[in-house]
Amino acid sequence: MSERTVYDVAVIGCGPAGLSAAINVKVRNRTVVVLGTEVCSPPLNKAPRIENYLGFPGVAGAELRDNFVEHTTSMGIEIKRDKVDAILPEDDGFMITTREEVIRAQTVVMATGIPYRPRLRGEAEFLGRGLSYCATCDGPLYRDKDIAIIAHSTEAEVEANYMAEICRQVFYLPLYDGMANLEPEIKVIEGKPTRVIGDNTVTELHLGEERLKVDGVFIVGAETPPESLFPGLKMDNNHIAVDRNMQTSIPGLYAGGDCTGPPYQVAKSVGEGQIAGLNAAKLVVAKRSKRKPK
Numbered sequence: 001m002s003e004r005t006v007y008d009v010a011v012i013g014c015g016p017a018g019l020s021a022a023i024n025v026k027v028r029n030r031t032v033v034v035l036g037t038e039v040c041s042p043p044l045n046k047a048p049r050i051e052n053y054l055g056f057p058g059v060a061g062a063e064l065r066d067n068f069v070e071h072t073t074s075m076g077i078e079i080k081r082d083k084v085d086a087i088l089p090e091d092d093g094f095m096i097t098t099r100e101e102v103i104r105a106q107t108v109v110m111a112t113g114i115p116y117r118p119r120l121r122g123e124a125e126f127l128g129r130g131l132s133y134c135a136t137c138d139g140p141l142y143r144d145k146d147i148a149i150i151a152h153s154t155e156a157e158v159e160a161n162y163m164a165e166i167c168r169q170v171f172y173l174p175l176y177d178g179m180a181n182l183e184p185e186i187k188v189i190e191g192k193p194t195r196v197i198g199d200n201t202v203t204e205l206h207l208g209e210e211r212l213k214v215d216g217v218f219i220v221g222a223e224t225p226p227e228s229l230f231p232g233l234k235m236d237n238n239h240i241a242v243d244r245n246m247q248t249s250i251p252g253l254y255a256g257g258d259c260t261g262p263p264y265q266v267a268k269s270v271g272e273g274q275i276a277g278l279n280a281a282k283l284v285v286a287k288r289s290k291r292k293p294k
């Protein structure tokens with residue numbers, strides 16, 4: 001598809017909910033793209049045996065996951081391994097920005113899994129005031145400054161190397177095993193970050209007794225909270241608020257799966273993904289017939 005393509009539906013997340021949404025959009029003959037991270041469905045991948053998914057007693061989570069991915073791609077649906085940073089409303093649809101590109105779609109299904117919750121003291125308080133989840137987006141604000149990157153996965157290494165080009169000092173705090181590709185000027189700090197403090201904006205990151213004086217803190221490689229992907233999205237008890245049609249508070253934006261709340265289960269995710277996908281496809285058709293000259 002070309003850069004100016006507007007998909008009928010963009011699905012964010014390639015777990016059971018997202019893939020179920022995508023195949024149902026395709027069955028309804030609408031165009032669809034799936035945007036996911038490197039591993040589709042980390043939770044399902046970790047599940048040793050699934051005993052309660054109808055028709056597949058005792059199946060390994062990884063096997064079920066592989067079947068879901070295979071089913072989806074065999075229908076000609078593209079899964080782009082590209083993390084979404086933001087969803088923005090625009091005329092008659094949405095603009096989705098990822099690490100790699102900008103994608104346009106008339107409707108969106110969010111299927112991003114269990115929402116990431118702030119874990120550090122001060123994290124929620126300083127979000128947007130020196131604390132960010134996206135170095136690529138906010139990095140230029142920290143030119144010639146000192147920053148810390150709290151890294152949840154190797155994905156953060158690319159961001160750290162970019163920040164090292166523009167910042168005075170980058171501290172890197174890896175919270176995962178197997179760090180591989182960091183530029184030598186980046187200072188690796190071992191230890192567990194505990195707290196962000198500051199005045200109007202961030203001034204320090206604490207690791208227990210140790211303090212790093214920094215102008216910014218980036219938390220990278222963890223899931224992005226849904227309300228940061230689409231500011232103003234209505235939440236309900238830390239999950240995306242939806243009605244029975246899986247419609248969120250934003251017209252044209254649907255959600256399904258763990259991101260809408262418990263029970264966190266495959267069957268519920270597949271079912272909600274289906275409802276979200278079908279309703280997104282239906283809305284596209286309704287919009288199109290409204291535009292047709294009478």
Ligand SMILES: Cc1cc2nc3c(=O)[nH]c(=O)nc-3n(C[C@H](O)[C@H](O)[C@H](O)COP(=O)(O)OP(=O)(O)OC[C@H]3O[C@@H](n4cnc5c(N)ncnc54)[C@H](O)[C@@H]3O)c2cc1C
Nearest residue numbers: 013015016017036037041044047084113257258264265266
């Ligand atoms: C150890 C374990 C055992 C389990 N056992 C069972 C069981 O026996 N039975 C059962 O029914 N369930 C079980 N589950 C739960 C089940 O795995 C989940 O309910 C299910 O995977 C949820 O599907 P989902 O599509 O909503 O979310 P996920 O599977 O979490 O998929 C969400 C996807 O979205 C991606 N994503 C998130 N943010 C972005 C972004 N910004 N851009 C692009 N992609 C993004 C994520 O990387 C992920 O690939 C188990 C889970 C675990 C961890």
